[in-house]
Amino acid sequence: AQTVTQSQPEMSVQEAETVTLSCTYDTSESDYYLFWYKQPPSRQMILVIRQEAYKQQNATENRFSVNFQKAAKSFSLKISDSQLGDAAMYFCAHTYNNNDMRFGAGTRLTVKP
Amino acid sequence: DVKVTQSSRYLVKRTGEKVFLECVQDMDHENMFWYRQDPGLGLRLIYFSYDVKMKEKGDIPEGYSVSREKKERFSLILESASTNQTSMYLCASSTRDTRDYSNQPQHFGDGTRLSIL
Numbered sequence: 001a002q003t004v005t006q007s008q009p010e011m012s013v014q015e016a017e018t019v020t021l022s023c024t025y026d027t028s029e030s031d032y033y034l035f036w037y038k039q040p041p042s043r044q045m046i047l048v049i050r051q052e053a054y055k056q057q058n059a060t061e062n063r064f065s066v067n068f069q070k071a072a073k074s075f076s077l078k079i080s081d082s083q084l085g086d087a088a089m090y091f092c093a094h095t096y097n098n099n100d101m102r103f104g105a106g107t108r109l110t111v112k113p
Numbered sequence: 114d115v116k117v118t119q120s121s122r123y124l125v126k127r128t129g130e131k132v133f134l135e136c137v138q139d140m141d142h143e144n145m146f147w148y149r150q151d152p153g154l155g156l157r158l159i160y161f162s163y164d165v166k167m168k169e170k171g172d173i174p175e176g177y178s179v180s181r182e183k184k185e186r187f188s189l190i191l192e193s194a195s196t197n198q199t200s201m202y203l204c205a206s207s208t209r210d211t212r213d214y215s216n217q218p219q220h221f222g223d224g225t226r227l228s229i230l
Contacts, residue, residue, distance in 0.1 A: 004155070035218065045203065045221035091155060100171075101146075101219065103155035 004094050006104035013082045014112050020067075021077045021107050023092030029053075032096040034075045035070065039106075040088040048090070051075065079109075087111045116140070117222035119204050125228045132191040134225050136148075136170060136204030143209050145187035146219060150201040162187055194229045201226050 003026045013019035023032070036048040051068050053061045058066050063080045075094075079086055089108050095101040121136035121151040138145065144163050148156040148171075158171030168179050176198060178186040187206075191198055205219040 006155075009153075033218075037221075043201075043224045045205075047218050047220075050218055093156075102159065103157075105153050105155045 004092055004102050004104040006090075006092055006107050008107045009105070010108045010110070012110040012112060013079070013086075015082055015084060017082055018080045019064060019082055019109065021079075021090050021109070023060045023077070023082060023104055025073050025092070025094045026100075027073070027094060027096070029096040032093075032094060034066075035093040035095075035101075036064070036066070036075075036077045037091045037093060037103075038086075038088045039091065040085075045091070049077065074108065082111050084111050117204055117206050117220055118224040119202075119225050121225050122223060123226050124165075125230060126194050128194060128196060130191075130194050132194045132227070132229075134189040134191075134202055134204075134227070136187045136189070136206075136222060137185050138187075138206040138220070139185065140206065140208065140220075141184065142206035142220075143184075144207045144219075145181065146178065146202045146205040146207075147177075147187065147189045148205065150172070150203055150224070156203060180228075196229050199227060199229045218219055 005024045032053045034051045038046045038048045049059050049061045049064050065078045067076045089106045091106050092104040093101050118140045126132050135136050146161040147159045148160045150156050159177050162168045178190045184216040202225045204222040207219045208217050
């Protein structure tokens, strides 16, 4: 069975600094997808970034980038130049078909001005 | 932009009531999902549907049923609500890529916070 582990329940970062959120997963599949979703206080889950396992290049979306280590089954999210609007719950998720998706428990990120 | 609309942001019901949570998406997506979100547990899949009148059980279907009579609407039903079903419920939808039929990332609604008293 797929499992996703986020070992940091809470993280904080100073505005304009960089923070890294950790995620590990377990799967027997060789091809799959990994995601980071953001859930601000407004509650809507927003897709931040997506990585396809067969792609060796790490995905990047503006200030958000991932460090995908397939052998280690690790998928961390780096947020550069943190902004107050980045404060949210961040969920790591894994799926092999985009239907049967498994989520981690989440990391609450606080951004300090 | 994809719009996934859940009928209520907050809902309070009593134990034993039959509860309906409604979800509508406006992008003609094939796939629709219901999750519950609890602190420390993340999101857990209750049911999903990949076509009208089709449904598949997720990880925690007990105590729930679903209905998908129209493509844009996916309803979650608590047959006889219990206090342990107090939670945040999230609906999501996704489409299939027409080139390789792979499923695309899910888009979420704003959630319904359900309290069962």
